[in-house]
Amino acid sequence: MNVCMFARSLPAHSMGGMELHIETLSKELVKNGIKVTIITTLNPLGIEYENMSGVKIHYLKGTVPGKYQWGYYKQSAAMFMELHKKEKFDLIHSQSAGAYQILKNRINTQLNIPVIISLHGTSIDEIKTKLRLGFDLRSMLSLIKNLCNYIFLDRRFLQMCDTIIATSDSQVNTIAKYYGIAMNKLRLVYNGIDDELFVPNSLTDVMTQKLNIKPDDKVIVAVARLKKEKGIQNIISVLPMIKEKVPSVKLIVGGTGEYRKMLEKMAVRLGVSDRVVFLGRIEYKDLPDILNCSKIFVNSTIRENGYDLTIPQSMACGKPVVSSNVRSVFTVIENGKNGYIYERSNMNELKSIIIKLLLNETLQNEIGLLARKTVEDKLSLRSMAKNTIDVYKSVLEKRK
Numbered sequence: 001m002n003v004c005m006f007a008r009s010l011p012a013h014s015m016g017g018m019e020l021h022i023e024t025l026s027k028e029l030v031k032n033g034i035k036v037t038i039i040t041t042l043n044p045l046g047i048e049y050e051n052m053s054g055v056k057i058h059y060l061k062g063t064v065p066g067k068y069q070w071g072y073y074k075q076s077a078a079m080f081m082e083l084h085k086k087e088k089f090d091l092i093h094s095q096s097a098g099a100y101q102i103l104k105n106r107i108n109t110q111l112n113i114p115v116i117i118s119l120h121g122t123s124i125d126e127i128k129t130k131l132r133l134g135f136d137l138r139s140m141l142s143l144i145k146n147l148c149n150y151i152f153l154d155r156r157f158l159q160m161c162d163t164i165i166a167t168s169d170s171q172v173n174t175i176a177k178y179y180g181i182a183m184n185k186l187r188l189v190y191n192g193i194d195d196e197l198f199v200p201n202s203l204t205d206v207m208t209q210k211l212n213i214k215p216d217d218k219v220i221v222a223v224a225r226l227k228k229e230k231g232i233q234n235i236i237s238v239l240p241m242i243k244e245k246v247p248s249v250k251l252i253v254g255g256t257g258e259y260r261k262m263l264e265k266m267a268v269r270l271g272v273s274d275r276v277v278f279l280g281r282i283e284y285k286d287l288p289d290i291l292n293c294s295k296i297f298v299n300s301t302i303r304e305n306g307y308d309l310t311i312p313q314s315m316a317c318g319k320p321v322v323s324s325n326v327r328s329v330f331t332v333i334e335n336g337k338n339g340y341i342y343e344r345s346n347m348n349e350l351k352s353i354i355i356k357l358l359l360n361e362t363l364q365n366e367i368g369l370l371a372r373k374t375v376e377d378k379l380s381l382r383s384m385a386k387n388t389i390d391v392y393k394s395v396l397e398k399r400k
Helices: 015-030 070-089 100-104 107-111 122-131 137-160 168-179 206-210 234-247 260-267 283-292 310-316 326-333 345-357 361-378 381-399
Strands: 002-006 035-040 049-052 056-059 091-095 115-118 163-166 186-188 218-223 249-254 278-279 296-298 321-324 340-342
Touching: 002 015, 002 070, 015 049, 015 381, 035 070, 035 186, 056 137, 070 100, 070 107, 091 100, 091 381, 100 107, 100 137, 100 249, 115 137, 115 260, 115 381, 122 168, 137 168, 163 168, 163 260, 163 381, 168 186, 168 326, 206 249, 206 283, 218 234, 218 283, 218 345, 234 249, 234 260, 234 345, 260 278, 278 326, 283 310, 310 321, 310 361, 321 345, 345 361
Parallel strands: 002 035, 002 091, 035 056, 091 115, 115 163, 163 186, 218 249, 218 296, 249 278, 296 321, 321 340
Antiparallel strands: 049 056
């Protein structure tokens, strides 16, 4: 089976959840005998082509790295036509709106090639997030853009494809309700992570020294893009109260973004700057060690989207995860059993859960064991690849 995948962004552009998902899925598909070619935007280093563990990647000159725009859509369709003459693709897999031009120009219909779309979020999710965060000029413009996308682009785009892959239980309902997609056109494939890389490990001396962790420190880890919608400010806001009960608490924040300066000022204002470490960008290879530094992992996002991959990654390391109640997280966490979910506006609940876990090592271990088992049972790369291949086969079978 020969698949052409369209994506605006890969880890070469930015290290986010969607980018990591596309890379790890593609590599796992290749391991399972699927040929994968990816068409994406300009590589910041100027590379036009690379073979990554058998995945063939074409970067488009003259496009904006990691961004949807007219140049990308036009060139991606042209590149596909050029490659198809030699490759003879069986199927097109669009990561979000990556293959928009293929559907718009009905290239898939002309060539009789089915199109599958994996959604990593929707305009509806973005609209709900913007309404929740409040308004300034920037957020108003973003809200208007997402409304226009929803009304004029997304519905038509989704209805033109053969199958849509949703990544969480709640996303299935959102797509069916707001986009008028029949349930028989929807397939559920959970995003998986490498449970052989993310494993419970003892804290290394190197990482202890790097993060200045003392033997008695009770470490909380949070990893996200540093934007307001990711909610790191919520963890910092309750840190003074946690410190009263757990004086040795330490918060380690990984990630980059424009909100970092505000978060640093907030920590100073609340008198907890000595208990907060901002790591900046984290290399993927270092992430398991950093997660293993923690007693618990906190995901305090305000944004409606698919569950962040850092959640199952932390769970695979045997760490209890405390997450806000964005709908997708219920796919991964069973509250009070393999993790904890709190009402996103209830900071008192967030504080209480963190204190309870930090003061109870037995509870940490019990939750962590069940968290690890959850990942092994349904959130591994193996499961994700198998289920994706099943979708591919099903779609191709319908075309016979």
